[in-house]
Amino acid sequence: MIHKALTQNPQAKTNSSAQLAKLPQATRDRIAHIDFTLLFKGEAIRADVVNRFSITAAQTTKDFTLYRELAPHNIEYDQKLKVHKRGKAFTPLFDYDVVRTLATISQGYGDGFTGEVKPPLACEAPYHLNKPSLSIVAKVTEAIHKGKALSITYVSLSSGETTREIVPHTLVDNGLRWHVRCFDRRRAEFRDFVLTRIKSAEVLENSTLHETELETQDRQWNRFVELQLVPHPRIKHQEAIELDYGMVNGVMIIEIRAATAGYLLRQWHVDCSTEHALNGLEYQLWLRNSQALYGVTNLSIAPGRAS
Missing domain, CATH: 1.10.10 (Arc Repressor Mutant, subunit A)
Structure with missing residues (x-):
């Protein structure tokens, strides 16, 4: 750097x-x-x-x-x-x-910031929709480190601009943009907030966290689901997909947090319909064990599924 x-x-x-x-x-x-x-x-x-x-x-x-x-x-x-x-x-x-x-x-904090790091070969990172404000990131990480609540001004698609208190515990990269996983005191539930939509943030130094607001109580975060991904049945030469994803015996098994499963399924364009009904060329994978998604809360973004 x-x-x-x-x-x-x-x-x-x-x-x-x-x-x-x-x-x-x-x-x-x-x-x-x-x-x-x-x-x-x-x-x-x-x-x-x-x-x-x-x-x-x-x-x-x-x-x-x-x-x-x-x-x-x-x-x-x-x-x-x-x-x-x-x-x-x-x-x-x-x-x-x-x-x-x-x-x-x-x-990990503190690694790789004191010199220009040149990769051995030309390399491009995945393009993100937008870059969050460094000052916002700093406030979020400070609240996580100190175990404090955070007061934020947030702009959502459904409610517009609101002020609310959150208890953040983890930063999440969903492949397109960064989120913060947190307890939302306004709705009394664990949710994801997009970092770029946070207009302002302030650590509440005198805040006290309730046990229900802690990461250990985030059921979707602490629950893991096993996804069995296979080549989409409509693809003629399925070995090509098997090679792309390093499949073993025609299947790729992934264990992932329930809270982030929807992001991966959307990013990889996985057909999650039970009858592999999606026909777009972008759907090269099919979720063979759709029953594994039972109880996962963010399925509205998984192709072919609804919450």
Whole structure:
């Protein structure tokens, strides 16, 4: 990832860029990790840096001191909680690409942000409908990290713009756009919210979560279903599809969360009708065991099925 210094004014930006450029790569990596965790968790802990980079506590203290010198408005120390918090005037030291950021968040905080990563061969990522706001992503991840509720202004197809409180627990990439899986306090149920439709978000620091709002109570999320995908019966040379999907004995078996099953079935254009009735050329797969979808709640987006 290419990183660019971003600070409070042009002169500070120039100074920070020059200082960052002079740092050893290992130090730069640790500074980037602190910057990243402050942005997306709202706080940074010394023990996290010690464990992440296998360095001494004394070295970590020096890193936090250096970070404070580079961006004094970005970090505040809470004496009571013994934790470094994100400053109210925070501006990231590094310019984060939102697509790479979301990919990195999904694989683990703090990895792969301190240098330009060039793939060995030309490669294009799947095109997403839109890129969510980095600031919105940061608020969502902070709420997840802290175990807090989030107040959002959201625009839906059915209700238009509304303000509501959600309790987020996981970011989900459905292949086209990013969602947040959460408990919606307005409807008292677990749902998915599209990140690009969130206009504003604020972590409710004083919020207390009820047991019914926790990820462990999200039945659709914690339930797994087995999907048996086979070549669509109307296809003449079915071996071609078997090779495409690495099928064994003519079937591909996938275990997937019930909450995300509809997304996969739609993205892969799987004919989910019991009599393989869809005839479009895009339907190269058929769901052989449609009974596995019993109780799955988001089937309205699965081809050939309705909730």
